[in-house]
Amino acid sequence: MPRITLAKGLNAGLRAAMEADPKVLIMGEDVGKLGGVFRITDGLQKDFGEDRVVDTPLAESGILGTAIGLAMRGYRPVCEIQFDGFVYPAYDQIVSQVAKIHFRSQGRIRMPMVIRIPFGGGIGAVEHHSESPEAQFAHTAGLKVVACSNPIDGYWMIQQAIESDDPIVFFEPKRQYHADKAELDETVQPEPLFTSRVVREGDDLTLLSYGPMVKTCLQSAEAAAGEGHSIEVIDLRTLSPLDMDPVHASVRKTGRAVVAHEATVNLGMGSEVAARITEECFYALEAPVLRVGGFDTPYPPSRIEEDYLPDLDRVLDAVDRSLAY
Amino acid sequence: MPVNEYKLPDVGEGLTEAEVVTWKVKVGDTIKVNDIVVEIETAKSLVELPSPYAGTISALLVEEGSTVAVGTPIIAVSSGGSEGASLPAAPDAAVGAGAGAATAEPGEAKDEQMPTLVGYGPRTAGTKRRARKGGATPPSQAGELAQEQLQGAFTPGTEPDEVEEADEPAVPAASVRPVTETETHQSGQGKVLAKPPVRKLAKDLGVDLTTLTPSGPDGAVTRADVELASAGDEASVVEPSSPVEPVETERVVEPVETTARTAGARETREPIKGVRKMMAQAMVDSAFTAPHVTEWVTVDVTKTMRYVDRLKAHREFRDMKVSPLLVVAKAICLAARRTPEINATWDDQAQEVVFKSYVNLGIAAATPRGLVVPNVKDADQLSLRELGTSINELTATAREGRTQPDQMSGGTFTITNVGVFGVDAGTPIINPGESAILCFGAVRKQPWVHKGKIRPRDLTTLALSFDHRLVDGAKGSRFLADVAAILEDPSSAMLY
């Protein structure tokens, strides 16, 4: 079975989706001839043509706005935003239009659209190329938001997202694009899209994350095991809607929870997860739910981004604080 | 001749009032729909208002120059006839601070067309909560509340109470070994449920949550559970269940030892909390929910006292304490068969009476930490010896302050022994969740008519309080009489 990176997984998933449904279109800056700045759409325009893999003018709002029109005409656009920090020109079309059209029209118009956004840092880039804006979209009613963390999820989740008739903002951890490989077995059916998953079992504490930090959390759990602590790691995968059932079951078992993400702690996804855990698992909690994330500053210059990004030590410090209660 | 009133609308997304500047029509004019009738000035602009109605102007309700609130009727138009009901002009409508609320409408208005304010402009926010169905407060976990009170009421608290001396030779106070402490945050201990403040308390008191039986909602360990478990380092605990011996021995309650108070203070204050608070709450709930009726009977228990002596000599009972209380306990279990209501519960919420096929017999015990009522489970199923040992164990545990919450829950009937204190009888308050309580007084030698002559006999008083919602006088009396009959002649127990 092939061992693939996240980029290859997404590429294969997009290809499969394009083959399955002629209404699926890919559009974005440099997605066609170049195959995307991260090569996620590599080779697709050659096989599916310029009408289906569309190089767009340099205008994010234009990409999203025309995608809306295409969706109204019956197409299933997959928009690529080149970098997380560049989604903001399209923000109005996303939150004022994409998120609301189904509601506004009382269900008469559907927005079966996927908005792919490479996110997160750790790639040594200049400003605006390492953002984590997922909470802003998760907070917007009418959108659904997911984040893959590994090649296999990338392969399946992109197809599932394209199949959905609801608009989905699809976050891809860019620093994982060409990193770890995993074996893809296409015969194994994936879980439903909007589910979270326990990726490592444990008894002492539940560590929750998504996207680029899942790997960090798994590494943290490994290190913690060496210290005699058994940590359960959950990949949230879906940020809106959140799938909290496995999370609550885990916290009821362990009694402790830490949420980790690159985005700033203040009003990040961790806040919502913590609030829900506290509400549902109050009697089971041995310690308050702790959050690990970026500081309340804009993302720093890349030479110090590794200090900014929560790493294994910061995660385990939070684990220690939790265990100390 | 219906008369329609046009109420001032909000013409500008959130306006609350407007000034009537110029009337464009006068009383008696005939108008069509949408004819301009008035010019008003708002915070934003000058606006001409078209009439929603056709007909004849029957009244201009507001004077030029006055400012009115949105929703105030400003003009009346009578449709159909010119003679329409003549309306008195509205009193000069004062500036209304609140938006949306219509002022009183003068005159009659049949077929009134109400130009609805379609929810624009600020709504008058009420300052009172809307009435809910069923009258009660939002759904509370009534059951849990009750249980909490039940447990809490009879749980030793942190307030040191008056210490009563035992009447029998005082049992040496067992020094309570502290419960083995384990770290409350060890691995794999996540299964214990408790609120964060409770966990902290357990940690502070050195109590291992995992060893406790939870009595809180959703199976959580409560603060009371922790406090109870932490109790047990007090000296001179009372033997609660022995009655006053025959009068030969002077039974005097020793002077009360009070805790040191602030020297010289005329008043001191102690906060109402913990066990005291919970007991008070439970008492109040019970006393003011169930209509209490108390009945007395004086009983010649001479035969019971002799029976107890014989039991003490009996091989089977040689190694354990036997007292008249045991016979009372047995009598209750037997009599309950004939009057099951005495052992039932009035479930007001469910509007059902719960009859129980078991007797969990509670024995009220005064301990240094307060009133404790542990109960013997399935007392009616036990042999006399088993009943006796159970009662003794309960007593011993209570003495040591180690009564577990589950021992205190689920009771169906309670005995309170005031004879210990040399008291004859009382009007006991029913234990919440039960329907009756028997107060067992001191046994004294007193003159009695026995076989036609005045003889000194062992007498005692039984006082039964019962919940008159469930137990009427006849039943209560019958039960009490049955118990008395057994005490008067233990051999009558054979009849059951």
Next chain:
Amino acid sequence: MSENARHPSNGDFGPDLGEVFGPSHADGGPELVQLLTPEGERVEHPDFTLDLGDDEDGAIRGFYRDMVLTRRIDTEATALQRHGELGIWAQLLGQEAAQIGSGRALRPQDFVFPTYREHGVAYCRDVDPLRLLGLFRGVDQGGWDPNEGNFGLYTIVIGAQTLHAVGYAMGMQRDGVVGTGDPDRDAAVVAYFGDGASSQGDVNESFIFAASYNAPVVFFCQNNQWAISEPIERQSRIPLYQRALGFGFPGVRVDGNDVLACYAVTQAALRRAREGSGPTFVEAYTYRMGAHTTTDDPTRYRLSSDLEHWKLKDPIARLKAYLTRNGVADEDFFAGVEEEAEKLGEHLREGCKALPEPSPLSIFDQVYVDQTPELAAQKVGFAAYLDSFEGAH
């Protein structure tokens, strides 16, 4: 800096455009396309011919009727707002010709992306005006099915719909309904927007995308001279139709109060789009006779003399003059139209009050195609909450 100040420079950058094309309240400039003068005289134009088929008179009478009824919708809705039945209404008074002229040039398979003021175009697409009222009354946010009349929902965000229009047109291209030569099949999109919207980034991006992909879209801009209180001079230093050239496609300015010219120009632009020749910018030069909406007070920022100037150019008056003077319509016809307008007014008044109120619980089901468990639970909880109050049923 005043609009006429100039900085000295060392180079010659060509003519001073502001001087050549003058301020906005002039007659619209020398390139204004007109086929019917304000006095009701027919005139010809070298580039645009009126093609109304076999029954031109009937069609023109139809325009008159359409405009009168459209104006009636507008005045009735304005009155309803004053009665408190609508929260707000966006008036189109004065713009009837631009909307009926362009609206009647549409074929059934064309698709329209309106702003929130195209009540006349809605009328042409057979959208029941009561459906429009629902939005302004607040019972819904767009109560008609866009796919029934091929008329999109109103978009409140200024200019956002122009991108949707271009995307839709790109979809038409992929569906193979552009440039086939079959008049019943070939389709195009009309994107309506105003002079204020032309400043929005999205509108300019829509020009870029339309040009880049040669999309079959007609950008129909009703320049009614005002964006609430801001005049066109604040939005653009060049006549709007000339912007199109900058983006790479033709632009034309038409007399927005001349229903015949609006029809002819839009028809030509639509044909261009349908045949695959790409986008056209049509600027309908008109005037917003009423307020921006019923909450606006134009007396605060414009002169009544401007209004008087434009009253003389009224779209309906000039057509009535033409019809009367040339015997194309008689008194019976005009009376019939008036009566129809009265009936329409009543229909709107009665119908508005009878519009069904939305149920608070309905909102939970309209957010997604695939309901989330969370929303389902919220709906249940909210239903229980509503039911817990006395008087609830």
